[in-house]
Amino acid sequence: MGTASGTAAAGMVVVGAGECGTRAAFELREAGWPGPITLVGAENVLPYERPPLSKSVLTGSEGACRPTPLCDARALQDAGIEFIAGVEVTGIDRDRHQAVLADGRRITYQRLLLATGARARRLPPAGADVGGVRYLRSHADALVLRDRLRPGARIGVIGAGFIGLELAAAAAARGCAVTVIEAAPRPLSRAVPAAIATTVADRHRQAGVDLRCGAAVERLTRRNGTLSLELGGGEVLECDTVVAGVGAVPETESAEKAGLAVDNGIRVDARLTTSDPDIFAAGDCCSFPHPLYGGRRIRLEAWRNAQDQGRAAARNMLGDDQPFAAVPWFWSDQFDLTLQIAGLPDTAAQEVVRHRPDGVTVRFGIGTDGRLLSAAAVGTGNAVARDIRLAELLIARRATPDPAALSDPATALKALLRQAPS
Numbered sequence: 001m002g003t004a005s006g007t008a009a010a011g012m013v014v015v016g017a018g019e020c021g022t023r024a025a026f027e028l029r030e031a032g033w034p035g036p037i038t039l040v041g042a043e044n045v046l047p048y049e050r051p052p053l054s055k056s057v058l059t060g061s062e063g064a065c066r067p068t069p070l071c072d073a074r075a076l077q078d079a080g081i082e083f084i085a086g087v088e089v090t091g092i093d094r095d096r097h098q099a100v101l102a103d104g105r106r107i108t109y110q111r112l113l114l115a116t117g118a119r120a121r122r123l124p125p126a127g128a129d130v131g132g133v134r135y136l137r138s139h140a141d142a143l144v145l146r147d148r149l150r151p152g153a154r155i156g157v158i159g160a161g162f163i164g165l166e167l168a169a170a171a172a173a174r175g176c177a178v179t180v181i182e183a184a185p186r187p188l189s190r191a192v193p194a195a196i197a198t199t200v201a202d203r204h205r206q207a208g209v210d211l212r213c214g215a216a217v218e219r220l221t222r223r224n225g226t227l228s229l230e231l232g233g234g235e236v237l238e239c240d241t242v243v244a245g246v247g248a249v250p251e252t253e254s255a256e257k258a259g260l261a262v263d264n265g266i267r268v269d270a271r272l273t274t275s276d277p278d279i280f281a282a283g284d285c286c287s288f289p290h291p292l293y294g295g296r297r298i299r300l301e302a303w304r305n306a307q308d309q310g311r312a313a314a315r316n317m318l319g320d321d322q323p324f325a326a327v328p329w330f331w332s333d334q335f336d337l338t339l340q341i342a343g344l345p346d347t348a349a350q351e352v353v354r355h356r357p358d359g360v361t362v363r364f365g366i367g368t369d370g371r372l373l374s375a376a377a378v379g380t381g382n383a384v385a386r387d388i389r390l391a392e393l394l395i396a397r398r399a400t401p402d403p404a405a406l407s408d409p410a411t412a413l414k415a416l417l418r419q420a421p422s
């Protein structure tokens with residue numbers, strides 16, 4: 001981890017050393033940028049993967065609780081990337097083309113990428129002010145939680161989204177007594193077809209998780225280290241630890257202060273350029289128009305999107321002019337189940353269901369124009385990966401497969417791909 005060279009030759013500056021920023025920094029070099037590259041990260045560690053934080057870091061052996069590195073110090077050095085860790089970028093001086101660091105340093109940029117990610121959404125003040133509520137976003141958060149997931153510990157999880165449910169699965173696997181409180185009528189209501197959410201919910205209940213939907217936390221109190229969750233009907237749940245998984249908020253502060261357009265994330269165009277042509281944004285922090293969905297502006301909190309956008313932004317920073325059009329893709333692991341989703345299920349007008357002979361069901365979403373817009377499935381191990389991958393290729397090609405063929409497990413998706421426009 002070096003120190004920045006101040007205002008020397010203007011280079012490429014990447015703010016945020018998560019999945020997106022780190023991939024972008026390496027891509028800048030791989031794509032041939034010969035000048036300085038500086039990667040600035042607020043966390044005082046080497047870049048690491050977040051998905052294991054709610055999975056193996058919580059459940060695995062002592063060794064598994066180390067962060068999964070995205071790269072080591074040597075790789076950064078070999079690529080000539082100056083990595084500044086543990087320091088926030090607090091401002092962008094757009095007139096001088098300088099990133100301003102919390103410690104007063106200024107780094108001159110030719111082009112700058114904001115890859116600042118997101119932070120865990122806090123509970124509304126009525127719940128949060130008692131203190132002691134935990135969140136899960138960073139490796140440091142995961143270590144605190146891991147320590148609390150002891151057999152018999154009473155764990156209250158607020159929110160049955162991906163983070164809440166992965167955490168509940170991990171806590172149950174560690175022998176905790178887990179209750180999940182979800183205000184919506186079903187879990188995973190934001191992005192997952194209802195039938196798939198039901199399969200996931202059933203698996204939780206089978207493992208002993210007390211999953212309560214349509215239940216709101218009215219009040220949170222704390223006495224002698226015990227947190228009490230008071231529910232709508234007056235029931236009180238006593239917990240040793242309460243974790244809130246109530247979504248994430250894009251990290252837009254430095255962009256806003258710099259006067260960049262923000263709209264559910266830092267607003268970028270199809271090339272991932274912000275309202276300043278020399279500043280780009282990518283990953284969890286940005287909202288972008290998706291060409292496969294009629295230019296609808298979306299923000300994705302997904303690992304592969306962060307990787308792909310980081311690389312795409314890097315190339316566009318060097319002068320490419322490529323719109324970002326990758327098919328959204330997301331996975332989640334809970335117990336022995338893996339769930340995968342390609343595309344945006346909420347854009348579909350019609351659902352077509354394929355019941356495979358092995359018991360796996362794939363749910364396709366079709367648009368009013370007959371186009372395949374999404375595919376989602378849940379199964380054990382790697383059972384769903386191939387179908388979702390093929391569906392992803394069909395979505396990317398704007399294919400309009402015959403719904404009868406899609407629903408018929410005897411028709412290979414590969415055959416439909418061969419018929420699709422290339």
Ligand SMILES: Cc1cc2nc3c(=O)[nH]c(=O)nc-3n(C[C@H](O)[C@H](O)[C@H](O)COP(=O)(O)OP(=O)(O)OC[C@H]3O[C@@H](n4cnc5c(N)ncnc54)[C@H](O)[C@@H]3O)c2cc1C
Nearest residue numbers: 016018019020042050051088089117283284301302303306
């Ligand atoms: C617990 C957990 C589990 C997940 N599991 C899955 C999964 O199973 N599947 C999946 O597809 N996705 C998963 N995700 C989502 C995925 O990890 C994220 O989409 C991805 O990490 C986003 O990468 P990013 O680089 O955009 O943002 P981040 O990973 O949030 O990185 C942003 C970095 O920027 C830093 N930063 C912010 N502001 C500044 C500043 N001003 N100056 C300097 N640094 C700054 C932050 O400290 C952070 O290190 C999970 C996320 C979490 C939290």
